[in-house]
Amino acid sequence: MRDGMGSIVGIFSWGSRPIQQQTRENLMSGLASYPADDRHTWQSGSVFLGSCQRWITSESRLERQPYVDESNGLAIVADAILDNREELRRRLAIDAGKLAGIGDGELILEAYRKWGTSVYEYLLGDYAFVIWDEPKRMLFGARDPLGHRTLYYRNDRSLGQFAFCSSMTPLQRLPDANPGLNMDWLAEFLAFPNLSEFSDDNSSPFAGIGKLGPGRYFTLRNGIFTANAFGALLPNETLRLRSDSEYEEAFCDVFGAAVNARLRTFREVGASLSGGLDSGAVAGFAANSLRSEGKVLHTYSYVPPGDFQDWTHAGAMPDERPLIRQTIAHVGNIREEYLSVPGGDPYSDIDDTLALREEPYKFFENAFWVKSIYAQARQDGVGILLTGAQGNHTISWGSAPYYFSYLLKKFRWLKLYREFQQYSRQLRVKRSRLFRALIDQRQHEGERSFPAMIHPEFAQRSEVYGRREHADGLDSLSSLDERAARENHFASSAVRHAIGSSVSALSHRYGLWERDPTSDARVIRFCLALPMEQYVQNGFDRALVRRSLRHILPDSVRLNQRVRGVQGVDWVHRMRASWPVFLAEADAIRRDSAASELFNVEQIRLSLDRIGTEPRPELACDADARFLMQCVIAFRFVKKAIR
Structure with a gap:
């Protein structure tokens, strides 16, 4: 088996029960639908490892997986792309001429030989891997801090068997598996609008199946499973440099390295591109680097259907093609594609996305067209698909209203006056009007306007809110x-x-690897360490990234503060034909004997009354309409799970 992107499976039987052939076949058959360049298995006594791999990097075409080091009694299966191969080569004293012949899985195993179970401290990139250490009779595995690859497991102590897989479905096919719902997990999903309020990072939607959380490693020895966290992303101190230009240079160094590390593929490189700063920054850096390799960057942009009538306010832009085209013309070396996805809508897409993700989801507006981007990228021969999905939390974070309140709390009156005046001038809005708008915005922050999906009695039975209050280290977003x-x-x-x-599931289905430089661990730590003054400056919010991109993006995009892209505001428009069916399904939740005990049926009734029967396009931003859609998605999942 060749190393690259792919799914991994395995079983370790520490008890007396042997690994049955049917068990092995059930695990591997669960991966049969994924695109693969090779599939392979390995078994030694009580340990079985399997891999279904898609070659992405040049090195991946040379390495067999599972990779076995017989002389040291070690074996590994890895779903990994490492971003610090050269650093590892130096630390491991590997000859420079040999690195090109070593795949990422083998490199991880080399690192394990040197550092043992502390190997995760030295790895940078996207990975989930499991190592069998025969001399220690131990399984060891880890998942990268951002969780870009997945690893689920079933630890059956009654059978004396531990099974793991990149996805949950194969684990549900194991003998004696309990396919039922994990009601505690479901209670949290229904109770909390924000995922950051979940209290348990090891559980899954299904009873008996756990997940290895992002930034966690595990060991299994003598039948004892332990998991621990690593890779904290929050910096310990604020970064202090001498000048704005030094911050800009540091940003370009860190972000440029993150982008370049994600271009390692013998296939084509693609990128999602909107009219904003984040994806524009990614595309700009990538296109320039690819030019020196003689490769072009393929970009994919979602646009609303031709019959969509823009109902949004003047500062919103549902169709971002004007800004996208300006970015493409300025950057160059880009081959663009615009996707309107005729006939696509989030309601008809529910079953397929549930099958893909294996769990319910809350952000539904773009699920159907993201898959269309993947499908088109695969058709174009893309191996790496770049995004800027986390940019709002890293490179382009920093709102002016928040900065003004920060200055106010620090009693920095003169600085506040100057920045507010400059911000008003840049927006071309009178200060009195801007002040009223900002005050109104701050007054409404933190309000819990989105209703909970959970039935009050189910919430009480499950004690979901009580568990949340006693969870360590978790803060309600309303208080932050x-x-x-x-x-x-x-x-x-x-x-x-x-x-x-979500990234991992899409990658496995479409046979390409989504990579986001804005969520690179180095970029996250750098951006979170920046002083507040670097984010808002001289009348511009998101100031550092705007300054740093002066040679990358056109000023019309780089300095734009007046118009923002609003993808997904066409979802109700797209559902016009299916709107009555959607409303009927939402109402059916109230009459379903099982669902009516789980879902907030009174809120469903109120929300149905509020939105009426007509698919008004502006309902796309309505809390009641979104609440009903989320209820239908969760309802479908529950019905399928309890069949």
Whole structure:
């Protein structure tokens, strides 16, 4: 088996029960639908390892997986792309001429030989791997801190067997598996609008199946399973440099390295591109680097259907093509594709996305067209698909209203006056009008306007809110300011898993690897360490990234503060034909004997009354309409799980 992107499986039987052939076949058959360049298995006594691999990097075409080091009694299966191969080569004293012939899985095993179970401290990139250490009779595995690859497990102590897999479905096919729902997990999903409020990062939606959380490693020895956290993303201190230009240079160095590390593929490179700063920064850096390799960057942009009528306010832009085209013309070396996804909508997409993700989801507006981007990228021969999905929390974080409140709390009156005046001038809005708008915005922050999906009696039975109150290290988003909420975003294992598991599932289905430089661990730590003054400056919010991109993006995009892209505001428009069916299904939850005990049926009734029967396009931003859609998604999942 060749190393690269792929799914991994395995079983370790520490008891007296042998590993049955049917068990092995059930695990591997669960991966049969994934695109693969090779599939292979390995078994030695009580240990079975399997891999279904898609070659992405040049090195991946040379290495067999599972990779076995017979002389040291070690074997590994890895779903990994490492971003610090050269650093590892130096630390491991590997000859420079030999590195090109070593795959990432083999390199991880080399590192394990040197550092043992502390190997995770030296790895940078996207990975989930499991190592069998025969001399120690131990399984050891780890998942990267951002959770960009997944690892689920079933630890059956009654059978004396531990099984793991990149996805949950194969584990549900094991003998004596309990396919039922994990009601505690479901209670939290229904109770909390924000994923960062989940209290348990090891559970999954299914009873008996656990997940290895992002930034966790595990050992299994003598039948004892332990898991521990590593790879904290929050910096310990503020970064202090001497000048703005030094911050800009440091940003370009860190971000440029993150982008370049993600271009390692013998296939084509693609990128999602909107009209904003984040994806524009990624595309700009990538296109320039690829030019020197003689490769072009393929970009994919979602646009609303041709019959969509823009109902949004003047500062919103549902169709970002004008800004996208300006970015492409300025950057160059880009081959663009615009996708309107005719006939696509989030309602008809529910079953397929549930099958893909294996769990319910809350952000549904873009699920169907993200898959269309993947499908088109695969057709174009893309191996790496770049995004800037986490940019709002890293490179382009920093709202002016929050900075003004920060200055106010610090009693920095003169600085506040100057920045407010410059901000008003840049927006071309009178200060009195801007002041009223900002005050109104701050007054409404932190309000819990989105209703909970959980039935009050189910919430009481499950004690979901009580568990939440006693969970260590978790803060309600309603009590956090923007800076603390941002840190909570990266501290929350549940958030990182939700994002990473979606990326991993899409990658496995379409045979290409999504990589986001804005969520590189180095970029996160750098951006979170910046002083507040670097984020808002001279009348511009997100000031550092704007200054740093002066040679990358056109000023019309780089300095734009008046118009923001608003993808996904066309979802109700797309559901016009299915709107009556959607409303009927939402209402059916109230009459379903099982679901009516789980879901907040009274809130469903109120929300149905509020939105009426007509698919008004502006309902796309309505809390009641979104609540009903989320209920339908969760309802479908529950029905399928309890069949």
